[in-house]
Amino acid sequence: MADEETTPEEEVASSEGSSENDEALKENLEEVADAAEEVTQAAGEALSENPNANRTIDFxxxxxxxxxxxxxxxxxxxxxxxxxxxxxxxELTKLAGDPLDVYINGYCVARGEAVIVNEKFGLRVVEIIDPKDRIQALG
Structure with missing residues (x-):
């Protein structure tokens, strides 16, 4: 545990870097939107091939x-x-820039990068954990 104080010069340098980060985050957000559209289309195609699957998925x-x-x-x-x-x-165990872990009901299923979405934090998924690896982690 450590307390840190920043000088005004460090705060200015930090805020200048944040505008570059904002641009990168906006680009990431656009990529997420494109990927979401592709996933939606693929899901629609899969459902149209098997009409009974729609009832199961709705459930x-x-x-x-x-x-x-x-x-x-x-x-x-x-x-x-x-x-x-x-x-x-x-101080946390992860380094700055390391991917964030995504847990669903307590199980790590993916990793991603932090993004800004409508002035809120979001996540761009960069890796889905292989189901075999998830099962091995349980044992």
Missing amino acids: IKEVPLAVTIEVGRSRMTIQDLLQLGQGSVV
Whole structure:
């Protein structure tokens, strides 16, 4: 656990880099929209080939899932936890730029990159975990 203070010069340098990040995030968002359209078209084609599949898929579409995007993890003592305050920095296990883990009902199923969508955080999926690897992780 460490507290960090930034100088005004560092804050300006940081904000200048953020505009470049915003542009990159907007480009990523466009890629996500294109990919979503392709997936929607592929799903529609698959359903048109098997009319009974539509009823089965409709049945499971409403099952709620808990989706968690994990930025990183940290371990600390209770003493360190009690010392946390506004402005405290908690160091995480992941490096900046590492993909974020996507958990569905507690199971890691994908990895992705953070994006901005309508001024909110979003995720661009960059890797789907192979089902065989997911099963091995359970054992």
